[in-house]
Amino acid sequence: MKPVNVIFDTDPGIDDAMALLLLHALPSINIQAISTVFGNASIEDCTRNALYICERFSLPYPVYKGAGVTFSGLAETAYPDFVHGADGLGDVGFPVPTRRAEPQSSVDYMIETLRATSEPIAVLAVGRMTNLAEALKQAPDIAPLIDRIVMMGGAVAVPGNVTEWAEANIYGDPEAAAFVFDSGVPVLMVGLDATLEHRMKKTALMSLRNQLGDAGEFLWQIKQCYLKFYADKGIFDGFPIHDSTAALALVHPECFEIRPGRLVCETLGEQRGRTVLTPSEDGPHTVAMAADSERLTALFETAMQTTYSARSQ
DSSP states (O other), rough: OOEEEEEEEEEEOOHHHHHHHHHHOTTEEEEEEEOOOOOSHHHHHHHHHHHHHHHHHHHOEEEEOSSOTTTTTOOOOOOHHHHTTSSTTTTTTOOOOSSOOOOSSSHHHHHHHHHHHOOOEEEEOSOHHHHHHHHHHHGGGGGGGEEEEEEOOOOOSSSSSSSSSSOOOHOOOHHHHHHHHTTOOOEEEEEEHHTTTSSOHHHHHHHHHSSSHHHHHHHHHHHHEEEEEEEEHHHHEEEEHHHHHHHHHHOGGGGGEEEEEEEEOOSSSTTTTEEEEEOOOSEEEEEEEOOOHHHHHHHHHHHHHHHHHHHGG
């Protein structure tokens, strides 16, 4: 089976960093480019973080800088530094990368690439949907050219993690999510219903630190901020693997209970950012409602150990 061609739209971000390393390690994935968006930190920090990860681990992917404000043009007033640190990577103090982003914007790159390609291209979006919405607004002809969108975000049958109703990626730009849902592009939403079932304990992270060489040390360093956040909340030991779960859903949908239907996103009132699924067998969208954590963990560990193990370097 040919690898899936993927544009990775991301806001690195601690969990995004792990997902990028995982995507690189999955032989069934062919990353075309990295597209950054604001969210876990400013667009400048998110872009720098993507460049740093690519430079540190010799990842050969071009990085395109994307949106720094919402689809409706609103600037962010506060970033979740209590989760990701002020710099988005846990405030470890990594050096500034020498690599630079491509001169073209991520929106222009998406439009140009999708129009020119003869191969199917999927988009894995693990941040706000701002870049996708803007690309689809500027060039609606690209909608049938996107093979599918797999997104990390939303919540259907579980509470949100920002408000009672809304998950963070959707809450950060609900107008963008609503626009993408209405675009006609097939969407698989991998939200909190599934990602909260796929967790990593601190002991498992320690094992990765010992097994994965420099990648293990990097993940150990950045995840300390994450561990503290969830420990302080007292919810569970360790942390959910949000973005890596969505990455695995792209090529291993058999690990999920998937429900078809039509998604809408509330943009007004106290339920702003809520994602609602109306079940329908012929609906344009699908939602991962549950995840097989054991199978996902095995897939994750196999890919990471094969690629980053000190013995393989």
